Amino acid sequence: MKEIYLDNNATTKVDEAVFEEMRPYFCELYGNPSSMHFFGGQVQKKVDEARRRVADLLNAAPEEIIFTACGTESDNTAIRSALELFPHKRHIITTRIEHPAVLTLCRNLSRRGYRVTELNVDGEGRLNLDELEAAVDDDTAIVSIMYANNETGVLFPVEEAGAIAKAKGAIFHTDAVQAVGKVPLDVTSSTIDMLSLSGHKLHAPKGIGALYLRKGVPFRPFLAGGHQERGRRAGTEATANIIALGKACELAANLMDDTNRRVKAMRDRLERELLTLIPNSRINGGEAERLPNTLSIAFEHVEGEAILLLLSEKGICASSGSACTSGSLEPSHVLRAMGVPFTCAHGTIRFSFSRFNTEQDVETVIRELPPIINRLREISPFGRELLAHP
Amino acid sequence: MWDYTDKVKEHFLNPRNVGEISNADAVGEVGSLACGDALKLFLKLDENKERIAEAKFQTFGCGSAIASSSALTELIKGKTLDEALEITNQEIADFLGGLPEEKMHCSVMGQEALEAAITQYRGGTIATHEETGQEGNILCKCFGLTDSFLKKIIVTNKLRTAEQVTHFTKAGGACGGCIDKIKVAIAEVLEEQVMEKQKSPEKLTNLRKMQLIQSVLENEVRPQLWSDGGDLDLIDIDGSRVQIAFRKACAGCGSSGSTARFVEQKLRGLVSDDISVEEVEG
Numbered sequence: 001m002k003e004i005y006l007d008n009n010a011t012t013k014v015d016e017a018v019f020e021e022m023r024p025y026f027c028e029l030y031g032n033p034s035s036m037h038f039f040g041g042q043v044q045k046k047v048d049e050a051r052r053r054v055a056d057l058l059n060a061a062p063e064e065i066i067f068t069a070c071g072t073e074s075d076n077t078a079i080r081s082a083l084e085l086f087p088h089k090r091h092i093i094t095t096r097i098e099h100p101a102v103l104t105l106c107r108n109l110s111r112r113g114y115r116v117t118e119l120n121v122d123g124e125g126r127l128n129l130d131e132l133e134a135a136v137d138d139d140t141a142i143v144s145i146m147y148a149n150n151e152t153g154v155l156f157p158v159e160e161a162g163a164i165a166k167a168k169g170a171i172f173h174t175d176a177v178q179a180v181g182k183v184p185l186d187v188t189s190s191t192i193d194m195l196s197l198s199g200h201k202l203h204a205p206k207g208i209g210a211l212y213l214r215k216g217v218p219f220r221p222f223l224a225g226g227h228q229e230r231g232r233r234a235g236t237e238a239t240a241n242i243i244a245l246g247k248a249c250e251l252a253a254n255l256m257d258d259t260n261r262r263v264k265a266m267r268d269r270l271e272r273e274l275l276t277l278i279p280n281s282r283i284n285g286g287e288a289e290r291l292p293n294t295l296s297i298a299f300e301h302v303e304g305e306a307i308l309l310l311l312s313e314k315g316i317c318a319s320s321g322s323a324c325t326s327g328s329l330e331p332s333h334v335l336r337a338m339g340v341p342f343t344c345a346h347g348t349i350r351f352s353f354s355r356f357n358t359e360q361d362v363e364t365v366i367r368e369l370p371p372i373i374n375r376l377r378e379i380s381p382f383g384r385e386l387l388a389h390p
Numbered sequence: 391m392w393d394y395t396d397k398v399k400e401h402f403l404n405p406r407n408v409g410e411i412s413n414a415d416a417v418g419e420v421g422s423l424a425c426g427d428a429l430k431l432f433l434k435l436d437e438n439k440e441r442i443a444e445a446k447f448q449t450f451g452c453g454s455a456i457a458s459s460s461a462l463t464e465l466i467k468g469k470t471l472d473e474a475l476e477i478t479n480q481e482i483a484d485f486l487g488g489l490p491e492e493k494m495h496c497s498v499m500g501q502e503a504l505e506a507a508i509t510q511y512r513g514g515t516i517a518t519h520e521e522t523g524q525e526g527n528i529l530c531k532c533f534g535l536t537d538s539f540l541k542k543i544i545v546t547n548k549l550r551t552a553e554q555v556t557h558f559t560k561a562g563g564a565c566g567g568c569i570d571k572i573k574v575a576i577a578e579v580l581e582e583q584v585m586e587k588q589k590s591p592e593k594l595t596n597l598r599k600m601q602l603i604q605s606v607l608e609n610e611v612r613p614q615l616w617s618d619g620g621d622l623d624l625i626d627i628d629g630s631r632v633q634i635a636f637r638k639a640c641a642g643c644g645s646s647g648s649t650a651r652f653v654e655q656k657l658r659g660l661v662s663d664d665i666s667v668e669e670v671e672g
Contacts, residue, residue: 301423301450302450303426303427303450303451303452303455304452305452306452306453306455306456309399309402309453310403313403330563330564331426342423342424342426343423346423378408379405379408379448379450379456380448380449380450381419381428381429381430381448381449381450382423382428382450
């Protein structure tokens with residue numbers, strides 16, 4: 001069965017051009033970039049090129065890019081660095097809707113005596129900057145706020161948040177894993193001190209991430225060891241992955257405008273038609289500014305895992321905000337923080353597009369999903385009055 | 391992705407006996423929208439009111455909840471009410487070729503709905519999910535589960551860890567505030583089982599007792615602590631006094647008191663009922 005892949009916020013296909021770019025660096029050009037011989041040196045040049053390409057996507061300088069193993073490592077590195085630099089500061093500010101890469105770390109730290117403020121969001125998933133203004137104080141070591149939410153696609157006012165953080169002398173970090181390659185970023189005129197990104201969300205392979213570190217912002221490395229990455233991230237460079245990330249960033253920069261136009265049109269069409277065809281459905285974060293590729297849509301009185309399994313029978317890959325898919329028993333912390341009622345939170349499905357999706361994918365979902373919701377509502381003891389017969 | 395058996399998938403994709411029975415003799419309802427799954431079971435008895443002639447269900451929930459409901463209705467058709475009451479949640483899971491442990495609560499929900507329906511039929515009052523299994527005190531606030539209900543599930547499914555109890559009943563799976571109480575409930579079940587089982591009159595020599603204590607700690611206790619990131623060391627044994635020191639996550643953990651109690655119940659159950667466990671620095 002050919003897959004219709006609409007789960008690009010989970011991970012993306014490695015672009016064929018990216019794969020071709022990295023392929024020689026396994027069996028042929030396998031040298032260590034730190035070596036003194038020509039064989040390592042040529043790899044070093046390619047790593048430098050990749051660093052420049054990643055930097056260009058953010059409008060940063062190459063030396064501001066530190067390669068890591070994943071977005072989670074970048075997030076952990078940023079937060080721990082700030083805490084090590086300011087041992088007298090015991091306060092961290094983040095949000096209730098962060099990715100676990102930030103939230104779990106912060107909650108672990110709160111058990112070790114750190115004061116952690118988790119900012120709330122409104123019903124559309126938006127932050128209230130007044131709450132940040134009130135929370136930040138001289139004790140705040142770091143403020144970490146995601147650029148775009150992975151479940152709803154809602155974008156956050158990171159520039160304004162960064163300004164508030166820095167007015168009180170705190171480091172400002174943003175987890176931009178879902179934003180890089182999807183929205184134009186320019187760190188030159190920005191309040192962002194540190195920014196995390198992840199390769200596999202933008203058509204590079206899994207196992208590569210990067211941390212942008214603004215020149216002049218103090219830093220303490222997470223891994224102790226060799227001199228790699230100017231002593232800021234020890235460990236032999238994952239050369240093929242780094243080169244792949246560089247290529248993926250170059251492609252993202254070149255294709256972004258066109259992709260966004262196309263992807264947004266497909267997302268908007270899917271959203272519009274599903275809302276029309278399926279009664280008692282609603283968009284999570286629909287009133288907020290969102291990523292162009294993400295649709296989080298709730299169907300009342302049905303459960304997300306059951307929807308996903310039936311979609312999967314048709315070859316359609318999406319994800320849910322439901323508890324049952326994750327093994328946890330509470331529905332998504334993001335939807336709960338937004339106050340999405342249980343009836344909707346359990347029945348939320350996320351579709352996330354990439355440049356590889358087509359209008360035909362959208363048409364298939366529009367054809368297959370309404371009968372699936374209807375079928376599950378027929379089985380459900382709730383909301384039987386909602387049954388539609390399109 | 392969950393590793394569902396083909397039978398689970400088949401019963402999810404083609405559920406048997408979906409729907410309502412308008413003149414049902416008994417209706418059992420468990421779960422709620424907030425919990426993420428709910429089951430409404432309808433039973434129609436034969437003319438003599440002896441056997442279940444027809445069973446239908448409506449389910450809100452994930453794939454395994456729908457499959458478990460379908461399996462339940464297939465299992466009980468043709469049975470007398472007493473025979474149906476004998477069905478355990480494990481039999482529902484077995485009928486489906488097994489369920490992932492995290493999904494066992496779906497089979498428990500099936501068995502609960504059946505009990506609710508039969509209770510309603512015999513008692514004459516409609517049992518709703520708020521009323522079923524409400525003997526005893528609420529232990530898990532998030533899912534409204536009582537200590538007596540949890541203990542019943544612990545006994546019938548031979549559960550030994552709080553994590554298992556969460557997988558089978560959901561208790562402790564939301565805010566996590568009751569996990570210590572679940573551990574105590576497991577310890578109490580073990581204690582009750584020991585009380586019931588007459589202690590064997592065989593007298594243990596000191597040497598044999600020490601060997602047994604060591605083996606129980608190594609094979610029964612420490613693996614469970616490891617799964618929570620904790621550990622313990624045996625420091626000394628003086629007659630029936632066992633001294634242990636907690637390590638890793640257990641050291642300084644707020645609930646080490648209930649963990650010590652759990653260790654004591656294990657040793658009492660498996661070695662000798664005069665054992666006392668004390669936590670020492672070491």
